Amino acid sequence: MKIALLGYGKMGKVIERIALERGHEIVLRKSKDVNFEGLTNADVTIDFSVPSAAVENISASLNAGIPVVSGTTGWLEDYHSMVSLCEEKNAAFIYGSNFSLGVNLFFELNNHLAQLMSKFDQYKVSMEEIHHTQKLDAPSGTAISLANGIINNTAYNSWTLENPKEDELLIDAKRIDNIPGTHSVFYTSEVDTIEIKHTAHNREGFAFGAVIAAEWLVEKKGVFTMKDVLGLK
Structure with a gap:
């Protein structure tokens, strides 16, 4: 699985390590000084950025038809518009306030x-x-x-x-x-x-859950939550 990491801070680096350990490839590591070049090579994107960047990151992925897993918080006033965009583009989207x-x-x-x-x-x-x-x-x-x-x-x-x-x-x-x-x-x-x-105790649980969610989301269409991923519904 090819992953675009949108947000390459502490969480992004832990997600990268776990993803590589699970045999995945990172095709984009986007920080504030890096653009979206390479995004279209991804099978899925994982967004752990900052509130001010989340909508741009999610929109870019959905517009490219790439499934998005977002764990960024603080931007939810725009959540419904991202759901609408996902449905319009027939894409896939999971937002979670916590992926642990x-x-x-x-x-x-x-x-x-x-x-x-x-x-x-x-x-x-x-x-x-x-x-x-x-x-x-x-x-x-x-x-x-x-x-x-x-x-x-x-x-x-x-x-x-x-x-x-x-x-x-x-x-x-x-x-x-x-x-x-x-x-x-x-x-x-x-x-x-x-x-x-x-x-x-550390960031490992958040990162592992995000990678599991990304693995689950590939090739699906629709808006989901971690309840779907974990079979808790």
Whole structure:
């Protein structure tokens, strides 16, 4: 499989190593100083760039008819336009706020716990997410996905980063050096707290999941998620 890496920072380099170990070839390593030359040689693109570059990267791939796996967060106001472009070009697209197998299982656990806890209004829900200081968006895409899972299954209507109202879910977003990603959900009453937590030890899980998603997406058409890749639907 020939892969175009759109974004060649720390994550891009880990994805490259794992892809090469799995027998794939990298035909484009795009950073801010590199153009799209070589993109059309790719069987699939993997976009782990920055929010300001994501739409351009995804659009270039879809316009060329190349399947796209995107793990860049912070650009989702344009998500539906990318879905429309994918459908127009009869291409293939997966966006994931997190490609880690463990995190995607954690998403399912979060949804199930929210369903269980929705009947017990004595518990107030809050979240904490911790990432490295180089992460540009806050809260993280993973935290937003977790928050939406809670909102969809409880009486909460939205999330906020500070001073929550009664129907708002508080997300405490912290940035600390050398933290790949830690996400916690708390259900707190006057007598106890129920907590679920996912801690990433390194970037390997994110990168491995992205490569697995790319392998799965080649020769498919449509818009998918990691639930499709992992058979969780």
